[in-house]
Amino acid sequence: MRTALRKSIGPLSAVLVAVTAWLGLFVTPADKDQGDYVRLVYIHPAMAWVALYVAFGMAAVCSLLYLWKRTRSLRFDRLAAAAVEVGVVFTILTLITGSIWGRPTWGVWWTWDARLTSTAVLAVLFLGYLALRRVPAEAHVRARRSAVFALLAAVNVPIIHFSVIWWQTLHQGATVLNPNLSPTIHGIMAWTLLLSFIAFTLLFAWMVTVRYEIETLREDDHDADLAVAIAARKAEGAQP
Amino acid sequence: MWRDALLIARRDLTIELRSKVGLWQILPFGLLALFLFAFALGPRTDLLEAAAPGLFWLAVLFSSILAAQRSLNIEGSPATREANRLLGLDPAGVFLGKVVAMVVELLVLEVVLLVGIVLLFHVSVASWAFAAPALVLPAIGLSAAGVLYGSLAGGASTRSTLLPILVLPVEAPVLIAASKSLSRGLGATTPDAGRWLVLLCVFAAVYTVLGIALYGPLEES
Structure with missing residues (x-):
């Protein structure tokens, strides 16, 4: 059951990402001011959500579970490592997609804005x-x-989230997770945005699962090599 | 804890005074950095004057990495570890002692570099009320973070390359806040200079407390 679920995450996330791309590129309307650049909203916030909240949040929770004596297990360490590895990829993609949007909108590829910098x-x-x-x-x-x-690095996540509230920034405020919890996006655009969050979260889950399995196999392989090496040394010692 | 801290601080400072590594390597590095920044910006006085606080703190920041590595190399030798164990020193005290010694070293460096920017970048101290805390608070923050992340970075072989990657992003807020506060001390009209000092205070307090709590478990491992 668990294996079937794990194997289905990959194809399901691929289908949902494809549907998001189709809705974002062909079904949703262009913006009155931003034109087609608004279509980046269907990947950029979802990637930021995965990177900042899901990936680094998961890394912080797994790190905490590892440090707590009752739940100490190397499985949590491997999960944290997998989450960070995928999270870094999504963070870099967030910065790249934001930069692509920033060039026509703000006139620059990069600006020393509090949210971008943090x-x-x-x-x-x-x-x-x-x-x-x-x-x-x-x-x-x-x-x-x-x-x-x-855990020390994860302290930066709330600073990034609240940076648009604490400091004057060029970056727009939260569209969905704003202080009033009233989304400022509606209709098919809102549904496509929601779908993008689900699609990229599932994609993250699949990537973490694969990365975790690779790390487990690598450590098993390392242990097996070590056992062979110990057996070889013992055999050498037993020879007259 | 405080007795152990004083003991370790005195030991580290005695080693530094005798070996003179700080005097002959870290201090000249800081001064060299100031010269190189000036070469990169060119001889325009107004530009150097405006950039002086930022360049001063960049020089201190890079030198603090060398100072932290030096401090942890002392602690990393097997003989020192053995001596600490035999004396039954409190790890929190060891951390505090190393921070105190590093703060003293950084303050000496800052005084020399301050004279450097006064002479080379044509600035002068306008308000000691802002300049003094703007020199002391970052020294505490940089020392506490440097020693804590240095103990995370493992042995001496990896620390030299790993420590800058781990600690420089964390110390970025100190660089910004210290530059803003010092520019106010040098006479610039910096809005919210007081709030930057508060940020420096919070950073120093947070990393000192974290270091006291985490240094022991990290050194054990």
Whole structure:
């Protein structure tokens, strides 16, 4: 049952992303002011949602579960690592799609806006997390260091979310998750936006699952190699 | 904890005074950075004057990475670890002591670099009420974050390349707030300079508390 569900996430997310692209490109109308550039709204906010809230939120929760003695397991460490790896990809895609929208709208590819800057800092922070994981160390030592770093880095997420409220920024305020919880988008545009959130969240779930499985296989392979090496040394020692 | 902190601070500062690594390597690096920034910007006095606080803090920030690496290299030697264990030192005290020693080193560096920007970038201190906290608070924040992230970065072989990647993005708010506060101290009309000082205060307090809580478990691992 679980395997079937896991295997169905990939194709389902691909179909939903395709439907989102079709609705976004051919069914929804162009904007009165922004023209066709408004169609980026069907990928950019969904990618930001996945990167900032789902991926790094999941990394923070898994890191916390690892650090808590009762739930300490390397599975949470692997899940956090997978979430960050995919999250970094989505963060970079968020910055790229935002930049593509910013060029015709603001007149520049990049501006030193509070939200843009804090998002870029977050991407660099989590690149640092991935670099930290590559430092050779015993599995639990690496897991502990990574978990602490992930929690310290995740502090940046609420700063990014509230940056458009705390500081004067060029970036528009939240369309859906605004303080009044009243979305400022309607009709087919709102439904397509909602679908994009579901599609990209499922895509993230599939990518994390695959990344987690690869990491598990790699560690099993490492353990098997280690067992073979120990057996070989023992055999050498047993020889007269 | 405080007794251990004083012991470690005195030990680190004694090592620095005897080895003179700070004097012959970190201090010249900071001054060299100031010169290079000036070369990059050119001889225009107005430009150098406007950029002075930011360039000052960039020089301090890069030098603080060297100081943090130096501080943790002392702690990372097997003999030091053994001595700490035998003395039964509190890890929180060790963290605080290292931070105190690094703050003293950074303050000496800042004074020298301040003289440097006064002479080279043609600025002068207009308000010590803003300049003094704008020098002390970032030194505490940079030291606490540097020692904490240095202990995360593992052994000396990886720390030299990994520490800047881990700690520089975190210290970006200090760079902004310290530059704004110092520019007010140097006579510029910086709006909300007081709020930037509050941010520096919060950063220093948060990383000192986090370091006290986390340094022990991280060093154990």
